[in-house]
Amino acid sequence: MDKAALRQALIKQLATLPTKTAEEQQLYQQLFALPQWQKAKSVALTISQAIEVNSQPLIAAAWTAGKNVYVPKVMPQRQLAFLPYTKTTRLIKSKFGLCEPAYQADLVQTKFDLLIVPGLAFTSKGQRLGFGGGYYDRFLAQHPQTTLSLALSPQFYPVADWPVEPFDIRIDQVITVSR
Numbered sequence: 020m021d022k023a024a025l026r027q028a029l030i031k032q033l034a035t036l037p038t039k040t041a042e043e044q045q046l047y048q049q050l051f052a053l054p055q056w057q058k059a060k061s062v063a064l065t066i067s068q069a070i071e072v073n074s075q076p077l078i079a080a081a082w083t084a085g086k087n088v089y090v091p092k093v094m095p096q097r098q099l100a101f102l103p104y105t106k107t108t109r110l111i112k113s114k115f116g117l118c119e120p121a122y123q124a125d126l127v128q129t130k131f132d133l134l135i136v137p138g139l140a141f142t143s144k145g146q147r148l149g150f151g152g153g154y155y156d157r158f159l160a161q162h163p164q165t166t167l168s169l170a171l172s173p174q175f176y177p178v179a180d181w182p183v184e185p186f187d188i189r190i191d192q193v194i195t196v197s198r
């Protein structure tokens with residue numbers, strides 16, 4: 020399928036996924052059992068939107084475990100700036116409807132022990148279809164590091180059902196649910 024059509028179809032499916040909460044519990048438990056998560060002192064992830072895997076439990080668990088948490092802010096020229104996210108960080112709604120911290124140059128971080136990459140669809144090989152901004156492909160091209168993604172059942176594809184392009188950067192590890 021072409022990327023735009025698949026994005027539309029996935030957004031629709033995810034919006035009405037009846038098993039979402041149960042699947043999220045499975046994904047969290049799998050993630051928490053991984054050494055990459057347990058050992059990570061710094062974790063970058065997103066403030067999720069409604070159709071995405073809810074990241075609040077991940078953020079809470081990371082805080083409880085004493086990890087440093089970073090979340091992205093969309094910058095000009097389709098760049099991402101990752102900024103610290105603590106219990107006292109105020110978030111601002113961006114023009115795309117995303118909740119982001121305020122930009123502060125001296126707080127920007129580019130390397131994390133674990134970077135959890137969002138997206139709409141993934142394969143076991145780590146191929147990824149995002150929302151179409153190319154933000155993570157650009158960021159990872161500049162700052163290669165350990166990456167992981169969480170896939171709800173409609174998001175996991177045995178083989179890519181979309182055109183994989185030369186600039187697409189593969190995710191190291193994709194966790195999904197058993198069905």
Ligand SMILES: Nc1nc2c(c(=O)[nH]1)N(C=O)[C@@H](CNc1ccc(C(=O)N[C@@H](CCC(=O)O)C(=O)O)cc1)CN2
Nearest residue numbers: 065066067068091093115117137138150151152154155
């Ligand atoms: N929760 C969450 N936060 C995230 C991401 C994500 O996937 N999930 N991102 C993952 O990358 C980044 C933001 N990604 C975005 C991807 C597409 C558009 C978007 O729809 N843009 C418009 C207009 C584009 C333009 O002005 O040129 C569009 O394409 O219509 C915005 C942000 C950073 N934060």
Ligand SMILES: Nc1ncnc2c1ncn2[C@@H]1O[C@H](COP(=O)(O)OP(=O)(O)OP(=O)(O)O)[C@@H](O)[C@H]1O
Nearest residue numbers: 138147148149150151152153154155156157160186
């Ligand atoms: N490393 C890069 N340098 C410059 N442009 C890039 C790079 N990676 C991707 N792009 C551009 O970004 C655009 C969007 O790419 P793509 O459709 O793969 O985004 P996506 O992976 O779905 O989105 P996101 O990473 O934001 O979730 C493409 O038009 C592509 O040309």
